[in-house]
Amino acid sequence: MMIQHLDPLASSLFSLLAIACLLLSFVMLGSRWLRNYLYAFAAESWVIAALSAIVGFYGGFPELYLVALLTLLFRGMLLPYLIWRIIRRLNVDREIRVILQPSTSLVVGALLVMFALTVSFRVAGVFHLELTVAVLALTVMLSMKLIGFLMLAVRHEAISQILGLLVLENGIFLGTQILVPGMPLLIEMVILFDLLIVVACFGVLVNYLLTRVGTTSSLDLGKLVG
16 A cells, blocks of 8 residues: 555544554543543554554455454453453552652653654655655654653563553554555564454463562562572
């Protein structure tokens, strides 16, 4: 699919869904409640699944329908369910120790979006795509990656670390659906499988951390040494 030849309706749909994903990332960034993180991530995954199906329809990539279904089942249902079970087992509701308050995190997130927009305009200018949905796709992809890194840096609960990593990966996945929709289906399925492995490994680590140290904060990982 050549993004410079999209009709206005398709561009509007892609833009709406991409912006919705970015706003859901800000919901996660502006809250300290772990369940809010989880609900926002699940909704974000459903939006990405819808985006994959729409890209497959307008771009003529029928394999993206399967990608959309797998995204809905794995990212939107299975991963949130596994993380929800971890939250229930640990009996942890919210962030206790944070470097930045949610309001400050939102301001930093907005600055990161401005930085991503500047970079996207520069990149799109090189390929003469300034007036296409590519600018928005690049902006949202870079913004979600930076917001994911920010969550990893300023949140200390292990569950927040998991979801920050998943938001980062969601940003990459969203960008590829618009910019490189012909990516082989096998690669997409490998990415989804890797996410399951990541969540499973984090679950084992969190349980071990809680058993040995009595906390789920990543600040206490050093206590596992020795």
